[in-house]
Amino acid sequence: MSQELSIKDIAREIYVILYSKRKNEQRIMIRTYFDANAEEPIIFVQGHEEIIRQFLLMATIFISITTEIYSITDSVIAGDNHIVSIDAIIKYRLPLKPILFRQEIELRTITKFEFNEQKKIVRHEDIWSIKDLLENVPFMGWIYSYFGRKSIGLITNQLVEWMGTRSL
Structure with missing residues (x-):
């Protein structure tokens, strides 16, 4: 007897795949769990193919991408929509020699997934500190x-x- 995954479990599974180098799994995850009209408001891309290209770009630029999740919270908003927030560190490893440059960018993020009633993501947003980003570049x-x-x-x-x- 299989147990249905909670919205937090689904969000964790999506997050771990999106912030990785697993390109084929990213495509599958986005097509499976993102609504056809889903949006990312910071860089304003919309729909499966545009979102896939954004994550494939990140997976191509960096040698490795790893995450360390601190917490996952879930709250119900209007109707049956849920906001799942993930507080984590994402480590991006650059293809540079570490002589003059840091080889790894470590960025603390709060990722928000808004799920609709069908457990599809309609909105995805990453929140991070410009100070943290600049200090890691x-x-x-x-x-x-x-x-x-x-x-x-x-x-x-x-x-x-x-x-x-x-x-x-």
Whole structure:
């Protein structure tokens, strides 16, 4: 007797395949579990083929993609739709020599899948920190960490001081 998978179990299975190098399984997962009109709002792609191409691009660019899931939460929204949120670390390994550059980009993400009544994903969104991304991009991370953040801090502090003394 087989037990039906919960929406959280389905989301976990989809997530692990999407954020991997398993291209054939990605195609199958997207065609099976994504609604024909599903969308990804950040890069605004819609439909099976466009979504498949986005994940195939990631699987092609990186040497490896691994995930570490911290938590999965599920909430019911209007009707029988569910939002499943996955809090995880995704590690993207770059095809670079580690002499000057970091070879791995580690990005903490919150992935949201919105499932309809038929357990099909109608919307997929990844939420991540621009700070985390910039700090992990080869060479850019060093510039951002040591110059960008400090410079912006100095400039904003000077603006606040200047504006504070002008309003007296």
